[in-house]
Amino acid sequence: MFKPLPFPNHHRVNDPLWQRLWATYSDVITMLRSDGITTDVEMGGGEFSVTAELPGGCELAIRASGESGAEALPLDRDELGAWQAIHLCADGTERHLVYDSARGDQAANGTDVLALMAVVLPHIQAERDAAHQHLAAGLVQAKTGTPADAEGPELPANVMAMLAEYGIEAEAGVDTGTYRIAFDLPDDTYLLCHPLDIDADGVPAAWEVTRQHHHQPGHMQNVVPVDGEPCLFDTIRSHLASALSNASRR
Structure with a gap:
C-alpha cells in the first residue's frame, strides 16, 4: 500500500x-x-x-x-x-x-x-x-577484508553533537562483514551508517545511510550514498526531523 x-x-x-x-x-x-x-x-x-x-x-x-x-x-x-x-x-x-x-x-x-x-x-x-x-x-569495496574486531571511522563531531542534543546514542560495530554505526530514532525506526571508500588514513570518502523500521525489518527507506561530511550531516538531520514529526503525531 x-x-x-x-x-x-x-x-x-x-x-x-x-x-x-x-x-x-x-x-x-x-x-x-x-x-x-x-x-x-x-x-x-x-x-x-x-x-x-x-x-x-x-x-x-x-x-x-x-x-x-x-x-x-x-x-x-x-x-x-x-x-x-x-x-x-x-x-x-x-x-x-x-x-x-x-x-x-x-x-x-x-x-x-x-x-x-x-x-x-x-x-x-x-x-x-x-x-x-x-x-x-x-559496498563491495567496503566488505572486502573487514576483520571482525575492526575499529572503523566515527561519525563526524557535528553529527555526534546533534544526536547528543536529542539524547540519541550511536553504537558502532561490524554487520555482515561491514563496519557500521547504528542509532535509534524517536519513531521506532533506526539509521544504519556504513562508511564507504575508506582511505589509507581511515577516513571515509562517502557513507551509505539506511533507515529501517524495528517492527518491519524488510522495509527500508532512503538507501543512498552520501558524499562528504556536510551531506552526511544534512541527511541525518532530515531523517531526524522526519522521525520527530512522526513521533509527535502519535
Missing part, C-alpha cells in the same frame, strides 16, 4: 505565502510526492520554486521560464508562461538545465505539467539509479 511522504517539517509551513505556493502548485508537488520524491517550496530571496530532492545533496529546482531564463514561480498560476527545471548541487559542482518549455524543442509544451513530468521524473529516477550503482560498488 502506498505510504505518503511526511509533510515538510519546518517553520515555513505556517507562512501564508508558503501555503499559497504549495496550494497553487499542488498538481506538480503531488506528482513528485506520489513517486516517492521529497518535495518542498523554496522562497529564498523571493525566488519561489518547487524543489525535488536528489541523491548526494542535490536537488531539482522547478521554476518559471522567461525571456532571460529562470524566473520565480508567480503567485498567480495564470501568469505562468513556461516551466524550467534545473539540476542544482549545494557545493556548486553541478548545475545544468533539465527542462525549459520557453525555448528549443520543448517550447511547444508551454505550461503543460504532464510534459514537464515526462522529463523530470525519468531524470530523477536516473539519478537514483546512478546513486544505487555507486552504493553497490562502495
Whole structure:
C-alpha cells in the first residue's frame, strides 16, 4: 500500500505565502510526492520554486521560464508562461538545465505539467539509479577484508553533537562483514551508517545511510550514498526531523 511522504517539517509551513505556493502548485508537488520524491517550496530571496530532492545533496529546482531564463514561480498560476527545471548541487559542482518549455524543442509544451513530468521524473529516477550503482560498488569495496574486531571511522563531531542534543546514542560495530554505526530514532525506526571508500588514513570518502523500521525489518527507506561530511550531516538531520514529526503525531 502506498505510504505518503511526511509533510515538510519546518517553520515555513505556517507562512501564508508558503501555503499559497504549495496550494497553487499542488498538481506538480503531488506528482513528485506520489513517486516517492521529497518535495518542498523554496522562497529564498523571493525566488519561489518547487524543489525535488536528489541523491548526494542535490536537488531539482522547478521554476518559471522567461525571456532571460529562470524566473520565480508567480503567485498567480495564470501568469505562468513556461516551466524550467534545473539540476542544482549545494557545493556548486553541478548545475545544468533539465527542462525549459520557453525555448528549443520543448517550447511547444508551454505550461503543460504532464510534459514537464515526462522529463523530470525519468531524470530523477536516473539519478537514483546512478546513486544505487555507486552504493553497490562502495559496498563491495567496503566488505572486502573487514576483520571482525575492526575499529572503523566515527561519525563526524557535528553529527555526534546533534544526536547528543536529542539524547540519541550511536553504537558502532561490524554487520555482515561491514563496519557500521547504528542509532535509534524517536519513531521506532533506526539509521544504519556504513562508511564507504575508506582511505589509507581511515577516513571515509562517502557513507551509505539506511533507515529501517524495528517492527518491519524488510522495509527500508532512503538507501543512498552520501558524499562528504556536510551531506552526511544534512541527511541525518532530515531523517531526524522526519522521525520527530512522526513521533509527535502519535
